[in-house]
Amino acid sequence: MDNDNRGNLGGIVRQQRVTVPLTLQQLAAVSGVSASHLGRIEKGQRFPSASILRRIAKPLGFDEDELFTLAGYLSPQLPSIAEKNPGYSNGRLDPYVARMLGQEPVEVQHTVLGILTILKSLAKSVAKETR
Amino acid sequence: MDNDNRGNLGGIVRQQRVTVPLTLQQLAAVSGVSASHLGRIEKGQRFPSASILRRIAKPLGFDEDELFTLAGYLSPQLPSIAEKNPGYSNGRLDPYVARMLGQEPVEVQHTVLGILTILKSLAKSVAKETR
DNA sequence: ATTATAATTCGCCATTTGGCAAATGTCAAT
DNA sequence: ATTGACATTTGCCAAATGGCGAATTATAAT
Numbered sequence: 001m002d003n004d005n006r007g008n009l010g011g012i013v014r015q016q017r018v019t020v021p022l023t024l025q026q027l028a029a030v031s032g033v034s035a036s037h038l039g040r041i042e043k044g045q046r047f048p049s050a051s052i053l054r055r056i057a058k059p060l061g062f063d064e065d066e067l068f069t070l071a072g073y074l075s076p077q078l079p080s081i082a083e084k085n086p087g088y089s090n091g092r093l094d095p096y097v098a099r100m101l102g103q104e105p106v107e108v109q110h111t112v113l114g115i116l117t118i119l120k121s122l123a124k125s126v127a128k129e130t131r
Numbered sequence: 132m133d134n135d136n137r138g139n140l141g142g143i144v145r146q147q148r149v150t151v152p153l154t155l156q157q158l159a160a161v162s163g164v165s166a167s168h169l170g171r172i173e174k175g176q177r178f179p180s181a182s183i184l185r186r187i188a189k190p191l192g193f194d195e196d197e198l199f200t201l202a203g204y205l206s207p208q209l210p211s212i213a214e215k216n217p218g219y220s221n222g223r224l225d226p227y228v229a230r231m232l233g234q235e236p237v238e239v240q241h242t243v244l245g246i247l248t249i250l251k252s253l254a255k256s257v258a259k260e261t262r
Numbered sequence: 263a264t265t266a267t268a269a270t271t272c273g274c275c276a277t278t279t280g281g282c283a284a285a286t287g288t289c290a291a292t
Numbered sequence: 293a294t295t296g297a298c299a300t301t302t303g304c305c306a307a308a309t310g311g312c313g314a315a316t317t318a319t320a321a322t
Contacts, residue, residue, distance in 0.1 A: 168281070171301085
């Protein structure tokens with residue numbers, strides 16, 4: 001989302017698919033990265049280096065390049081896993097967005113869409129005023 | 132080759148395909164990375180962070196992921212982008228949501244995701260306060 | 263409520279990164 | 293050989309990373 005983005009993974013370090021959200025300690029154990037560091041990464045207080053990112057990718061269920069992209073280290077439109085999911089193929093929904101959002105309950109998905117609509121109409125009227 | 136490999140690019144920073152071997156200064160100018168730093172990277176005295184790597188990829192004629200792989204930050208993609216564990220496959224994304232969001236620019240999609248993350252963490256702390 | 267246990271956050275700090283400026287090196291043209 | 297114009301390397305240093313252990317907080321179990 002940002003251009004000079006560094007590896008901000010705020011919030012996506014753990015909120016994981018499936019049933020089991022790893023604890024920092026578990027992730028630390030399996031990845032070899034200290035739990036304290038992981039904690040700070042999660043809160044956006046540290047920006048993980050590539051090697052750290054690499055160590056936690058698999059444990060989190062991401063392909064390496066996928067996580068790198070999420071972190072802003074690779075630009076989104078690379079070879080990517082784009083059309084992996086038939087059905088969403090209509091517009092061009094970013095696969096990572098699809099993946100993350102897909103983990104939320106459907107009501108949440110709809111609410112998110114509603115918020116977007118509100119924001120757009122807000123933006124529109126603001127644009128009108130400042131003209 | 133190496134297991135705990137960091138981003139060693141010794142020797143490949145400049146000797147480039149194509150015709151033109153860039154000078155460090157030229158590469159510095161176009162990539163925004165200081166020439167001195169590039170020099171040390173080339174000699175293996177510094178290990179470029181992901182953001183540095185990203186800045187010099189295109190100027191050097193590499194795809195980003197290509198250079199990341201060369202640097203040892205990404206493992207050479209063997210199984211490619213397979214769906215390994217079907218258990219990972221996202222809970223499903225509502226097709227309507229997918230369609231609507233898919234019409235937005237990717238940055239907007241990402242922003243939406245960011246907002247969702249913020250809301251979730253907000254909800255969490257509110258829940259904590261009114262405990 | 264109390265205690266036991268596991269998880270997260272914080273303080274501290276050694277190491278590394280990466281930029282700036284000065285020093286050094288290279289080479290063609292005088 | 294000397295100068296000038298670049299290129300590369302080095303010294304130095306501010307900022308960031310990431311680990312360790314202690315303090316704090318959350319979660320269970322009595």
